[in-house]
Amino acid sequence: MTSSQSLTLEIITARAEDEQIAPVNFKQVKLTKKHLLPRVKELQADMMRLRAAFDQSYDVTTVRYGKTYPEGFCQEITLGVKTIMEKELSAPKTPGMTALRDFAVNGGLAKRIWGNLRNQYFQNAFQFGSLYVDVANDTVNIAKPKVEILPLPKARMLPIADYDGYADLAEKYWKGQVYPNRIMPDLAVMFPLFLITPDGKIGLHANYQTILYRNMQFDFTLAEKFLFKNKRKALALPETYHQKLVTKYGAVPEPVSDDVLSQYFDSARQSQLRYDTTRCQAMLDRAIAL
Structure with missing residues (x-):
C-alpha cells in the first residue's frame, strides 16, 4: 500500500489526467497513419529494446504480493520505459523513435494510460494516437510477448467508469x-x-x-x-x-x-x-x- 507521505490529492488528480484514455479523432488517426504505421515494425523493435533496458536496471528478483517480477509489475515497467523513452526522444537515433518524435511534434498524442483490459485485468500501457502500445504485456501471463502494439479499439482497453x-x-x-x-x-x-x-x-x-x-x-x-x-x-x-x-x-x-x-x-x-x-x-x- 502506498504511504500517506507519498500520496496526496494532487498526485491522484495528476495521475487521473495522465491515465485517461483519450478519444481517437480524425487528426490522431491521420497522424498515426502518416508517421507510425509505416514504421510500426521499427517502433515495436524500439519498444522491445527499451523494455530490455528497463529489465536490466530493475531487480528482477523482487517479489510483491507473492508474485515475482515481471508478474504484477505493469506500472513499474510502463513508468520505467516511459522515463527511458522520453530521454531518447530528445535526440532519437533509430527509425522507430524518430517516427515517434515526428508524430509527437506534429500534434500526435503520446501518453500513458491505465484501465480495464479485456475485462480481465487492470493494465498500464501507452496510447500513441490510435495505437495501443503495451510494454508490459507479460505481467499477467509471463509466456506472452513483452510488447504488444494494436489498434486501440482492437486492444479493448476501457476506462474504469464506476x-x-x-x-x-x-x-x-x-x-x-x-x-x-x-x-x-x-x-x-x-x-x-x-x-x-x-x-x-x-x-x-x-x-x-x-x-x-x-x-x-x-x-x-x-x-x-x-x-x-x-x-x-x-x-x-x-x-x-x-x-x-x-x-x-x-x-x-x-x-x-x-x-x-x-x-x-x-x-x-x-x-x-x-x-x-x-x-x-x-x-x-x-x-x-x-
Whole structure:
C-alpha cells in the first residue's frame, strides 16, 4: 500500500489526467497513419529494446504480493520505459523513435494510460494516437510477448467508469473478495469498498486509483451507487476483520442502515466536501493507515 507521505490529492488528480484514455479523432488517426504505421515494425523493435533496458536496471528478483517480477509489475515497467523513452526522444537515433518524435511534434498524442483490459485485468500501457502500445504485456501471463502494439479499439482497453466494474475486476485480478464499506461510514463517501486479498490483508479501495478522483468529480455519486445498488450490498465483512477495524480504527459495531448512510452523503454534499482538500486529504490518510 502506498504511504500517506507519498500520496496526496494532487498526485491522484495528476495521475487521473495522465491515465485517461483519450478519444481517437480524425487528426490522431491521420497522424498515426502518416508517421507510425509505416514504421510500426521499427517502433515495436524500439519498444522491445527499451523494455530490455528497463529489465536490466530493475531487480528482477523482487517479489510483491507473492508474485515475482515481471508478474504484477505493469506500472513499474510502463513508468520505467516511459522515463527511458522520453530521454531518447530528445535526440532519437533509430527509425522507430524518430517516427515517434515526428508524430509527437506534429500534434500526435503520446501518453500513458491505465484501465480495464479485456475485462480481465487492470493494465498500464501507452496510447500513441490510435495505437495501443503495451510494454508490459507479460505481467499477467509471463509466456506472452513483452510488447504488444494494436489498434486501440482492437486492444479493448476501457476506462474504469464506476465502482461496480472496479470491484468485479479487482476480485478477478487480485483474486480477492470485495465488501461494501458500511462500518466506517464517515469514509464511505470516498472509500466505498474493502478488498481482502488472498494473503489476508484488508484495505479500503480505491485509495490510489483514478476512480477516487472520478468519484470526487461526480460529487460522490459513484460511491453512492455502489453502496446502494451493487450486488454486494448485503455482504457482511468477516467478523475477525470487522472487530479489528472496530478496535484499531474506530469502525462502528454494526453496519449502518441505508438511511444513516444516506445522511453521510447528504452531509458531504451540503458541506462541499469535494472542494475541501484538507478534509479529503485527512480521509485519504486514514484510509491508507489500514
